[in-house]
Amino acid sequence: MRATLGCFVLAALLCLPACDSGTVNTCSGPSCPDGGGNGDGGVGFQDGLTPVGDGGAGDGGGASCQGGPPTCGNTCCTADQACVADKCETLGPQCGPLWPCPTGFFCDDTRGRCVPGANVCEYRPPTGVFAPKLKWAWTGSNAAPTYNQVMMTPMVANLTDDNNDGKIDQNDVPDIVFHTFAGGNYKSDGVLRVISGDGKGDHFSITAAAYRTAPGTEIAIGDIDGDGKPEIVACRSGGGVLAFENDGTFKWQSDLACTAPAIADLDGDGKPEVVTCYSALDGATGATIFTARAGCVYTAVADVDHDGMPEIVGGNAIVSHDGKVQWETTAHADGFPAIADLDGDGKPEIVVAVNSEHALYAHRGDGSAVWGPVDINQGQATGTDKCDHCGGGPPTIADFDGDGKPEIATAGGWGYVVFENDGSPKWFKATKDLSSRVTGSSVFDFEGDGSAEVVYSDEHELRIYEGKTGKVLWSTCNTSGTLREYPLIVDVDNDDHAEIVVANNNYAFKTCSDGKPSSTGIKVFGDSKNNWVRTRRIWNQHTYHVTNVNEDGTIPAKPDRNWANPHLNNFRQNVQPGGLFDAPDLSGSAGASQCGTRVTVSFDVQNRGAARVTPGVNVTLYHVQSGGTRAALATVQTTTTIDPGQSETVTFDVPRPAGVGNNQSIDLVVVVDDDGSGNGAINECDEMNNETALAPLPCKSIN
Numbered sequence: 289m290r291a292t293l294g295c296f297v298l299a300a301l302l303c304l305p306a307c308d309s310g311t312v313n314t315c316s317g318p319s320c321p322d323g324g325g326n327g328d329g330g331v332g333f334q335d336g337l338t339p340v341g342d343g344g345a346g347d348g349g350g351a352s353c354q355g356g357p358p359t360c361g362n363t364c365c366t367a368d369q370a371c372v373a374d375k376c377e378t379l380g381p382q383c384g385p386l387w388p389c390p391t392g393f394f395c396d397d398t399r400g401r402c403v404p405g406a407n408v409c410e411y412r413p414p415t416g417v418f419a420p421k422l423k424w425a426w427t428g429s430n431a432a433p434t435y436n437q438v439m440m441t442p443m444v445a446n447l448t449d450d451n452n453d454g455k456i457d458q459n460d461v462p463d464i465v466f467h468t469f470a471g472g473n474y475k476s477d478g479v480l481r482v483i484s485g486d487g488k489g490d491h492f493s494i495t496a497a498a499y500r501t502a503p504g505t506e507i508a509i510g511d512i513d514g515d516g517k518p519e520i521v522a523c524r525s526g527g528g529v530l531a532f533e534n535d536g537t538f539k540w541q542s543d544l545a546c547t548a549p550a551i552a553d554l555d556g557d558g559k560p561e562v563v564t565c566y567s568a569l570d571g572a573t574g575a576t577i578f579t580a581r582a583g584c585v586y587t588a589v590a591d592v593d594h595d596g597m598p599e600i601v602g603g604n605a606i607v608s609h610d611g612k613v614q615w616e617t618t619a620h621a622d623g624f625p626a627i628a629d630l631d632g633d634g635k636p637e638i639v640v641a642v643n644s645e646h647a648l649y650a651h652r653g654d655g656s657a658v659w660g661p662v663d664i665n666q667g668q669a670t671g672t673d674k675c676d677h678c679g680g681g682p683p684t685i686a687d688f689d690g691d692g693k694p695e696i697a698t699a700g701g702w703g704y705v706v707f708e709n710d711g712s713p714k715w716f717k718a719t720k721d722l723s724s725r726v727t728g729s730s731v732f733d734f735e736g737d738g739s740a741e742v743v744y745s746d747e748h749e750l751r752i753y754e755g756k757t758g759k760v761l762w763s764t765c766n767t768s769g770t771l772r773e774y775p776l777i778v779d780v781d782n783d784d785h786a787e788i789v790v791a792n793n794n795y796a797f798k799t800c801s802d803g804k805p806s807s808t809g810i811k812v813f814g815d816s817k818n819n820w821v822r823t824r825r826i827w828n829q830h831t832y833h834v835t836n837v838n839e840d841g842t843i844p845a846k847p848d849r850n851w852a853n854p855h856l857n858n859f860r861q862n863v864q865p866g867g868l869f870d871a872p873d874l875s876g877s878a879g880a881s882q883c884g885t886r887v888t889v890s891f892d893v894q895n896r897g898a899a900r901v902t903p904g905v906n907v908t909l910y911h912v913q914s915g916g917t918r919a920a921l922a923t924v925q926t927t928t929t930i931d932p933g934q935s936e937t938v939t940f941d942v943p944r945p946a947g948v949g950n951n952q953s954i955d956l957v958v959v960v961d962d963d964g965s966g967n968g969a970i971n972e973c974d975e976m977n978n979e980t981a982l983a984p985l986p987c988k989s990i991n
Contacts, residue, residue, distance in 0.1 A: 377404040378404075379401040380402030381401070382402075383402045392405070408973075409873050411972060413819035413821065418761045421816040423813060424811075425487075425810065426483055426487070435478070438466050438791035439793050440504060440507070441507075442466040442790075443829065444826060445518050446840070447482060447517075456516075458825060459782075461781060462782060465509060467522070471795060472769070474771065475503070476525040478503030478525060480501050482520075486780075492535065499532075501522045505546060506547065507829070508520075514558070520536075528541055529546045540573060542569055547564070547584065550564075550588065550589055553844065554577075555610070557845065561577060563600055565602075566607050580600070586831065587600050588626070592627060601625050603640045604620060614654075620642050624728075625639070625683075626639045630650060632693070639696050640660075643679060646664045647660065648660055681698055682698070684730060686740050686860075688756065689714075689756040690755075694857055695709065699729060702722075704746075704753070715758035719751075720747050721747050730774055730775055736868050736869060739755050742755055743775045743790075745790055746770065747770055748767055749764065750813075765801065767794055767797040767806040776862070779824065783902050786822065786862070792811060821869070833858070834858070871897050872897035873973050873977070874960045876893050876960050878982050886941060887940070888941045891938050900929055907938050908964045909923075909942065910958070921945065922941075923964040948987055951988075956982045958980045
C-alpha cells in the first residue's frame with residue numbers, strides 16, 4: 289500500500305499550514321486564481337470517475353499555494369492563519385490541557401493554538417454505559433522470564449522513536465516502565481523493563497547484576513539532563529538511586545536513600561533535580577546537592593508557601609528548595625502527602641495519610657493544622673481485628689461528585705473511603721488489603737460529564753466506583769500482594785482515548801475469587817466502544833499532579849500551581865484536555881482507477897473533523913453485485929496520523945471478481961472505518977459520510 293499526505297479545503301474546518309495542496313497552478317500572492325481542477329484545486333478525478341456521497345466532486349475552484357500554506361477559497365493563507373469556513377483567520381493564543389481558549393475560539397489540539405469560531409465536530413459519549421475491556425496484557429519476557437511479578441505503579445512516557453522520524457515526540461507510541469521480580473522477592477534483585485504502550489512488544493530489560501532495582505519501589509521519568517529525551521530514575525537493589533537513558537543505557541547512580549523518586553526544577557534554572565526523600569541530586573550527573581533530613585515515607589514537590597520557589601513536602605516535614613527545614617512535627621508520624629486547595633482560598637493544603645495511625649490530616653503550607661486526625665477505617669475494624677497499623681495509602685484529590693469542590697480519597701486495610709474537603713466522610717466501601725494497607729488510587733472523568741470515577745485495586749479486585757456514591761460500576765479479578773501501587777489513567781497507546789494501566793502479581797494469591805487462575809504482569813483496559821474521552825500521554829511519577837511535567841517529558845522550570853487552575857486542583861488525577869469532545873470526521877474520494885485482469889483503485893482518506901486519527905484506520909473496497917449485495921474485495925489500513933484537514937492516499941489492487949466479463953462495468957464502493965464486515969472502530973461527529981460509491985468502472989478485454 290502506498291501512502292501520501294495531501295491537503296484539502298473544508299467548509300467549516302481548517303487545513304494545516306505544513307502540507308502541500310496539489311501539483312498544479314501555484315501562486316505567491318495573497319490572492320490566487322482558480323486552480324481549474326474539480327477536486328480542491330488539485331488534479332481532477334481520472335478515468336471518468338465521479339465520487340458520490342462524501343463531498344461529491346470536491347470543493348472545486350480552489351487554488352494550490354506553493355510552499356505549504358493551504359488554499360482557502362481563492363486565497364492563500366499565511367503560516368499564522370487557519371482556514372475556517374473558507375476564510376483565512378488569524379490563529380489565537382496557545383492552548384492545551386491547562387490553557388483553555390477564550391470565548392469565541394476553540395482549541396485545535398493538533399497545533400496547540402486557539403482557532404476562531406465554535407467547534408463544529410464533536411462526539412459526546414453516552415453516560416452511564418460503562419463497558420471496559422482488556423485491550424492487552426504483558427505476562428513475561430524472553431529476557432529474565434521468571435521475573436514477571438509486578439507490584440509497583442507503572443509509569444508512562446514517550447521513550448522511543450516509533451515512527452522513525454528522528455524525533456521522540458507525541459506522534460510516537462508511549463511506553464510503560466516498571467520493575468519486575470521473581471517469586472515473592474519484591475524487596476531486591478528487580479529487573480527494570482520498558483514495553484510499548486500498544487502492547488506490540490518489549491523495548492528493553494535491564495538484567496545486569498550491577499543495575500538490578502528494588503522492585504517494590506517507584507520510578508520517575510523526565511528529561512533530567514536537557515537533551516530533549518526523557519530519562520528513567522529508579523531505586524537500586526540494596527539501596528541507592530539509579531538513572532538510565534531513554535534506551536536503557538546506564539547514566540549514573542547514587543547511594544542516597546530511595547523509595548519514590550520525583551523530578552523537579554528546585555531552583556528554577558532550567559536544569560531539573562532528582563528528589564529522593566529530603567535529598568536533591570543533580571539531574572545530569574547524580575551529584576548530591578543536599579540532604580536536609582533523614583528518612584521519609586514519600587515526598588512531593590510544590591510551592592506550598594507561595595514564595596515563588598518549590599518545597600519538598602513530606603508527611604511531617606517541609607524542606608525549602610535549597611535544603612533548609614522549614615517545618616517539622618512530632619504530633620503525628622510520617623505519611624503520604626497530597627496537595628490541593630481544599631477551602632478555595634487560593635492557597636494549598638497538604639493532606640497526609642498516616643498508615644501507622646490509620647488517620648488522615650490536613651495542614652496549611654506553613655505546617656499549621658487544618659483538621660485531623662480522621663479515622664481512615666471509619667470504625668470498620670473492631671475487636672480482635674482492630675490494630676494500630678491498619679492502613680492509609682497515598683491520597684488522591686479530585687472533584688468526585690461534580691460540586692466544584694475537591695474531595696479526598698484513600699484506602700485502608702478495610703475499605704476505600706472518600707472524605708469531603710473538611711474531613712467529613714462522604715462514602716466508604718469495604719475492600720480487602722490487610723497485607724500492606726497502603727495502596728493508592730486514581731480518579732478520572734471517563735465520560736466527560738463532570739463527575740469523576742474512581743479506579744482502585746486491592747488484593748483481589750480492580751474496581752471502578754462512581755465518584756458521587758461509591759457504587760461499583762465495574763470490577764474484574766486483579767490479584768496483588770499489594771504495596772503502594774495504584775492503577776493510572778493515561779492515553780497509553782496514543783489513540784486519543786484514555787486507558788487504565790494496572791500492575792498485578794500472583795505470588796500471594798494464585799486464584800481469583802471465582803476460582804480461576806490469577807495472572808501477573810501489566811494489564812491495559814480500554815472502553816469496548818471507544819467512548820472514554822481523551823487525556824494526556826504521560827504519567828511520570830508516583831506524586832504526579834499534571835503540572836509537574838510537560839507531555840514531552842521535559843520538566844518546567846516554573847511549573848503552574850495545580851491548585852490555582854480551576855480545571856485542575858487535583859492530585860493523582862490525569863487532566864481533561866481542551867477540546868475534550870473533538871472528533872474526527874472521515875470521508876474520502878476516489879482517484880485513478882482501472883479494471884483489467886486486476887482492479888486497482890486509488891482512494892483519498894480525508895479527515896474533515898476536529899481531531900486526528902492515528903494509523904490503522906480500516907478502509908474496505910466492496911463489489912456491489914446484482915441485487916445490491918456487497919462482497920468485500922480487500923481491506924487496507926492507513927499508515928500515518930491524519931490530522932484535521934489532512935488526508936492519506938491508499939491503494940487497492942485485487943483480482944477482477946469472478947463473473948465480471950470483458951467490456952462489462954463493475955460497481956464499487958469504498959467505506960472508510962470499515963473492517964470488511966460493516967463494523968467501525970472510530971467515533972466520529974458524522975457517521976453517515978464514510979461511504980463513497982464510484983461511477984461504474986469499465987473492465988478491459990483480457991487477451
